[in-house]
Amino acid sequence: MDTRAKVIPFENLPTLVLNDEWIVVPGLFDPMTALQASRLRGYAEIKRNLAVVVLDRPGTLLDSSSRTLLVAALRCVSAVAVATLEQFRKAIFHCETVPYNEAEDRELSEEFIDFVTRREMQSS
Secondary structure, rough: HHHHHHHHOOHHHHOOOOOOHHHHHHHHOOOOHHHHHHHHHHHHOOOOOOEEEEEEEEOOOOHHHHHHHHHHHHOOOOEEEEEEEHHHHHHOOEEEEOOOHHHHHHHHHHHHHHHHHHHHHHHH
């Protein structure tokens, strides 16, 4: 399957996830880590279909389109859309939605940056 087919406009997402077989998970996924992939897989085991909202925010390591394609590449993900945090919070979903944890997202990004920085300093 071409994983790009999983990427849909955010405006279409509320209509897609109209029943309790869906769960919507927001996040930056900047970068996508093994921990995040594992969590997404866990959500997909709870529900049949997993929709992910990649949050678009300035100052990320990767642009939202790159992060969207990384998320879409996961087998457990059924649909991916990009939105700002404000758009996500205003949307009405008729299925289970995981609350967004901004502090955790920032911590994961900072840990990744620290890891890369340490590795670079060790190799120099």
